[in-house]
Amino acid sequence: MELGPENRLLSEKLGEELWRAAGAELVDVSRAEFAEALDTIGARDNYGLDPEKHTNERQREMFWRALHLEELALARGCALGRESAWRRFLAQYREPLTRAAIDMTGSAALGEELVSAIYSELFGLTEREGRRWSPLLRYSGRGSLMGWLRAVLAQRRVDQYRKIGRETELGEIEPAAAVSEQIELEKLGDLRVALKMTLSEASAEERFLLSAYYLDQHTLHEMSRVLRVHEATISRKLKRATERLRKQLLGTLKGRGLSRRAAEEALGTDPRDVDINLRKLLQKSAGDPIPDKERQG
C-alpha cells in the first residue's frame, strides 16, 4: 500500500530529522523515499493503535521515533536495489543469517541452501504489478531487522517441511491415538463437541499453551521464551488451564447426559492419563478449527 502525497502525515521537519537519524543517506535512500516508507508503515499499522482509533500528531511522532530507523533505511535501500545498502546488509547480516539458518535446519548444507533461496527472494527477483518486488518492503521497523529475517527464514523452513512432509515425513507424525482407543473416543462423539465448546471459552493464551504443549510437545522453557515469562509461570498457567479444561469438560459431558463416572472414564480415571487424553483430544480436534473464533487476518 502506497500513499499519495495528499495523504502524507509526516511533516517535512520531522521527516528530515528521522531521515538523518536513520542514516538513510548512507544507503542511498532519499528523503522522499524514506518519508514515503514511514507514512506507509504508519498507515498500515495505524501507528501502533487499534485500527478504529484516530491518531494525533504526537502519537504518530511517537510511533515513528520508536521504529528501528537505521534498519528500516537499510531494508528500504536493499528493497530499492541500492548497491551501498546491499553491501552494508551483507557485511552486517550475512553471517548471523547463515548461522540462524543452520540452527533452524540443523545442517550446514541445508542452512546454506535455505539462505541462498532467501537472498534471491530478498533481492527482488519477483515482480508484482510490473514492478520489482522484495519482501524487505514489508519490513516495518517495529521489530529488529534480524528478528524479521529470522521470521522469514522460519517461514520458509516451515514451507520446506510442509512440502517434504507431504511425501516423506508422515512417519514423524504421531497418530492421534491407537486404533482401539480411537474407536473408544469416537464412541464418545460428545467429547469432541464438549472439547470444542470448552476450548472456545478459553483465552487465546491458554489455547496457545495447550496446543504448544500437548500437540507440539514443546518444553516449558521453549514456551517461556516465546511468551517472555519464566517457565514456572508457564507451568502454573498450563496446570491451571489443564485443570479448568478437565473440569469444564466433565461439566459439559455431564450436562450432555453422561454420568459422572462415565464422564471421568471418558477423560481417564487415572489423573496421570489426563495429559495423554487431553493431547489425543486436542489432536483430534486440531484438524477441525473452532468456528467461533475469528481467524487471524
Added chain:
Amino acid sequence: MNRNLQLGIHPDADKISVFVEGAATAREQEKMLAHLAECAECRKAVFLIQPHEEPQRVTATPEKGWMWRWLMPVGLPAAALACGLIAVLIYIRPHGVSKTPQQMASLRPPETARPGPTAALSSNLVQGAPTANADRAPSINSEQVTGSGGRQDGLAAKAATNGSRQERPMASGLNLLTSKSEQATANVAPQKTGAAPSIVGGPVTDAARLSGGISTVTVSELPLNGRDFTELQQLQPADTKGAASQNALAGKKELPALQIQAASAQNKTLAGISGRITDRTGAVIAGGTVTLRDATGKKRQSTTGTDGSFHLMQLQAGQYELTATASGFKTSQQSIELKPSELAMLQPVLDVGAASEVVEAEAVSSAVAVQTESANVSGQAVAEMTGAHRAITLPSGVGIAETVSHGKRFLSLDDAGNLFLSRNGGKKWKKVKPQWAGKVIRIELASGSVSEAAAQKPKDETSGAAGEGAVFLLTTDGGTVWSSKDGAHWHQQ
C-alpha cells in the same frame, strides 16, 4: 500476508517478528496467540525463530601457581576426608542430643480425644512409674517432667531409652493422635534442671514433623522464654529436613524441637524479574546495571553477573520501569507490568554506542492499547538519564539522593547532603568543597545564559565540562541557589 505457507491467511514475517520480540500491542498479541493456537505451521515458525541459547562465555582462568599444583593432590583427599567427618558428625549429633539439656515438647490432645494407651503412659510418667510402656506410643508432658525434679532422672533415662528404641511407633502414634484430634496442642517448656538427660526431644520432633498437625499451634500457647516469636519462625528448620538436622539445629540454637508453620503467606503474592542483558549479536554483557523504578520513584538496582544475568526478586505487583545500562552500550529502557506471583523474564538487548536511547515498550498485554515509543535524545536529557541510571558508588559510602550529568561530567548528591563530582563518567569521584552555607538539598542541570558560560569558563574546555547552554545548579536548605559551569567552581546566583 504470507502466500507461501499452507492454504489460509497467516501473519507475515513482520507481524511474527514483532510478536516474538515483544513489540506487539496487546491487541496484536491477542490476535497472534489466537492464530497460533490453531495454526500448527505458524506455531512451528514462532518456535523456530527463537535463537539457540548461547553457551556461557568461557573466561580465561589464570594459570595456577606451583603451590596450587603441589597442594592439589593433597587437597582433594583432605576435602574428601573433611566431608566424611562432617557426615559422621551429622550422623552422631542426634544421638548425642540426649546428653545436652534439651527442651521438650508434648503433643497433648484434649482429654476427650486422647486415646487410652497414650493417656496411660502419660499418667505413668506423672506418677513416676518405673518403666514406660514401650509397646505404646509414649507422650511426655514437659511440664510434668520438669516439675518432678531430680527424682525423674532415672525415669527420664528409662523413658529416653524406650523412646529411642521406639522412635517410629511413637511417631506413628503421635501422627495418629494429631490426625484424630483437630485440637492437638503443642507446649514447649525449657528443662530447668539440666540434670535429666532426655532423648525425648528427638522422637517428638520427628513425630511432630511427621504428624503434620503442628500447624494448629498458637503463639499464645508457646512459652517463648524471652525469645521473639518472629525470630523463632525464621529459625524453624524446613519442612523437608530430616529429624537429625532438626535436632541438631534445636540443640545448637536451644530451640524447642517443634516445627511451627510460618504464618506469613505474603511472599506468595510477590513477583520478580529475571533476565539477561545481551548485545545485538546475542553475546551476554557482564557488569551491566539494571535499575528498576516503581511508580513512586523508588529504585532497585542489580548488576549483571559474568553470564549477563540479573535477578530482582520480592517485588510487589505493579508497573515498573526497567533501565539497562552498560559501559559502551546505549541505554535501554522498558516499562513492565508485573502481575502477582509472576516471574517475568526479560532480555534487554543493548546496542553498541555512546549515545543513550530510550525505548518504552509495554511488556505485558493489557486491555488498553499500548504505544511504543523510542527517542534518540541528545544533550541534556541524555546526560541526565545516563547519570541517573549508572551504578555509582560514592566515596562517602552513603546512598545517592540525586545525580545529574553532562557528557562525562557527573554531579552526585548523597543522602547526607555532600556533593561529589566525577569528570570521567562516574569512574572517579571527588568531593566538592562547599562554598555555601548549609546543606545541599537539590541539584539540577539547566540551560544557562551566555554570560554565565563566559563568566565560568572552565580551565580545560576539552575535559568534558558542561558545554555552552548547560549549567549545574544547586539549592541549599537555606534557599540559596548556586550555579557552576564545571561542577567544581560555584557562584551564588
